[in-house]
Amino acid sequence: MNKKSETQIQFDHYPDFKSDYVVARNVEVMLPPGYDENRSYDVIYFHDGQNVFNSETAYGGVAWEVDTAMKALLHENRINPAIVVAIWNTPKRMQEYMPARPADSVSYRAKKAGWDDEFISDDYLRFIVTELKPFIDNTYSTLPHRENTFIMGSSMGGLISLYALTEYPEVFGGAGCISTHWPALDGVFLNYVKENLPQPGNHKIYFDFGTETLDAQYEPFQQKVDKMMEEKGFTKGKDWLTLKFEGADHSEKAWKERVHIPLAFFLAKE
Numbered sequence: 001m002n003k004k005s006e007t008q009i010q011f012d013h014y015p016d017f018k019s020d021y022v023v024a025r026n027v028e029v030m031l032p033p034g035y036d037e038n039r040s041y042d043v044i045y046f047h048d049g050q051n052v053f054n055s056e057t058a059y060g061g062v063a064w065e066v067d068t069a070m071k072a073l074l075h076e077n078r079i080n081p082a083i084v085v086a087i088w089n090t091p092k093r094m095q096e097y098m099p100a101r102p103a104d105s106v107s108y109r110a111k112k113a114g115w116d117d118e119f120i121s122d123d124y125l126r127f128i129v130t131e132l133k134p135f136i137d138n139t140y141s142t143l144p145h146r147e148n149t150f151i152m153g154s155s156m157g158g159l160i161s162l163y164a165l166t167e168y169p170e171v172f173g174g175a176g177c178i179s180t181h182w183p184a185l186d187g188v189f190l191n192y193v194k195e196n197l198p199q200p201g202n203h204k205i206y207f208d209f210g211t212e213t214l215d216a217q218y219e220p221f222q223q224k225v226d227k228m229m230e231e232k233g234f235t236k237g238k239d240w241l242t243l244k245f246e247g248a249d250h251s252e253k254a255w256k257e258r259v260h261i262p263l264a265f266f267l268a269k270e
Contacts, residue, residue: 006034009067011053019131021123022096026088027132028053029140030067032081033074040143042082042267043136044176045128047097047153047160049086051252062252069260079267083140087128096124097156099163102192103185125164129171145173146202150266152176154255155214158207159189165203166196174204176262178255181214182221190224200233206241206262210248219244241265 010031016024028049032041050057052066066084073079090096100119128151137144151161151172158180165175182189207225209218226242234240243261248254 009033009071010035011067017132019127021127021131022120023090023092025090026050028086028088029136030070030084030086031140032070032083034081035083035141037141040141042080042148042150043085043133043142043144044082044150044152044263044266045085045087045133047087047089047151047157048093049088052084052086058252060252062256064252064256064259066259066263069263073260073264073267078264078269080269082267083136083142085132085136087132092120094156095120097121097153097160098184099159099189099192101163101167102189121160121163122167124160125167128164129168133171146170147173150174150176150204152178152206152262154178155181155250156184159184162193162205163189165205166193166198169198169203173202174206174266176206176266178206178208178259178262179210179215179250180207180218180222182225183217187221190221190228193225194228197228197232197234200235200239204239204266205229205234206265208241208243208245208258208261210245210250210254212247212249214250215248215254 012029014027017027018024026049030053046052051059052064055061055063074081095118098119098121100121103119136142149172151164153161158177161175162177165172207222209215209222222242229240245258
């Protein structure tokens with residue numbers, strides 16, 4: 001074997017992927033055009049996996065079409081080819097994506113709103129780091145190191161992506177935080193971020209936000225995070241990006257239109 005078509009993307013499907021930590025869920029793996037077992041590849045893990053490739057499974061019938069974005073970037077010779085792992089969400093999405101350690105210190109008001117029943121994001125990350133990632137690395141020809149492993153999501157998926165990087169800085173070299181839902185739990189996550197950002201130089205972090213619907217709430221929070229990044233010593237444009245998209249709302253359609261930007265940031269050819 002074992003070289004795939006130079007132009008065709010291959011999808012492998014793993015229905016009800018089992019875990020000792022969280023409920024089973026579907027996992028989809030995209031192999032880049034020309035996938036070759038004699039070569040090794042970067043890996044990007046996406047949350048809300050049913051929205052990543054296929055409009056038939058995507059929320060609202062609109063997918064991000066990451067495969068299309070990747071093919072375009074490869075055609076333009078802007079990125080290195082990569083494997084994409086789409087992790088589907090479950091009915092416990094909010095509990096799995098809400099960062100648990102910061103949530104331990106939520107205000108009484110947030111607790112009263114019902115957010116203190118079960119935070120299981122630490123279990124969700126254990127699933128990714130200790131079960132799913134080893135499976136991917138053993139099944140496919142990956143570059144398993146931190147600098148070649150990225151994690152990405154939107155809204156609550158943005159929160160859990162940054163949480164993953166801060167909890168496992170030795171595993172993830174980059175986090176893509178698209179329309180990050182900073183107001184969750186009264187914005188208490190910002191205090192955690194300030195205390196737990198890794199040292200600059202070994203990680204890349206991408207943030208963005210729009211100006212309409214839910215995204216209209218995000219800019220004041222993002223400005224605080226940007227200040228933290230600067231104070232920590234991250235170099236904007238090199239190991240950190242924050243972008244504002246005027247007129248963009250909080251939707252799969254909006255994220256589809258700009259997902260190529262974080263992909264290019266993480267996978268750019270040297």
